[in-house]
Amino acid sequence: MLAVMKLERDFFAQPTLQVARQILGTRLIFNGPNGLRSGIITETEAYIGPEDKASHASRGRTPRTEPMFGPPGLTYVYLIYGMYHCLNIVTEAEGYPAAILIRGLVTTPTSFEDELHLNGPGKVCRWLGINRSHNQIDATGDILYFEKITNEITLNLGIIKTGPRIGVDYAGVWAAKPWRFYLANRTQNG
DNA sequence: CGCGGGATTGACT
DNA sequence: GTCAATCCCGCGT
Numbered sequence: 001m002l003a004v005m006k007l008e009r010d011f012f013a014q015p016t017l018q019v020a021r022q023i024l025g026t027r028l029i030f031n032g033p034n035g036l037r038s039g040i041i042t043e044t045e046a047y048i049g050p051e052d053k054a055s056h057a058s059r060g061r062t063p064r065t066e067p068m069f070g071p072p073g074l075t076y077v078y079l080i081y082g083m084y085h086c087l088n089i090v091t092e093a094e095g096y097p098a099a100i101l102i103r104g105l106v107t108t109p110t111s112f113e114d115e116l117h118l119n120g121p122g123k124v125c126r127w128l129g130i131n132r133s134h135n136q137i138d139a140t141g142d143i144l145y146f147e148k149i150t151n152e153i154t155l156n157l158g159i160i161k162t163g164p165r166i167g168v169d170y171a172g173v174w175a176a177k178p179w180r181f182y183l184a185n186r187t188q189n190g
Numbered sequence: 191c192g193c194g195g196g197a198t199t200g201a202c203t
Numbered sequence: 204g205t206c207a208a209t210c211c212c213g214c215g216t
Contacts, residue, residue: 056197062212064211079209079211080196081196084199101197103197120199121197167196170195
């Protein structure tokens, strides 16, 4: 039994917590500077609305945060600590700033590399070849998209765990919200 | 225009 | 456990 279904824009238009949870176990496909690369999503975080002090968008609509206010399915890629990139996919209705951060992947083996467990948003972008040139592109297009795969494996992904988001201790009560989602038996940092 | 700090990572004690 | 790398951007001057 096998079924593959591309995630369309309406998937990302759903409530962000739902998107963050349901995208676990789907396959990300990216045809970028490192060639065609893909992997199974194992870890995400949700950033939701203008009040969320952990979200860049909590400081308003600026050139940097503009993509977060864009249509669902858009990418928001930013540089962090001067050396790593983070990939987000915008969620909910256009005009409402929300997105999910892709924090973990189990990579699809290539001809020259075995399966890797990438834990951390910087490692994910480095391996995929995501950089700022991929900011504000369509994550439901041909270069970058997601597939929901239905097979014996994805029907038994195991328990989805939740916890506080990483690295946002400055965000007060918002830091404590359990808006990190991960597949317990596929993820380190469990 | 300068300053401070970050949705991270890896190296080191 | 601690800490530096490195640069963009938001904010105050």
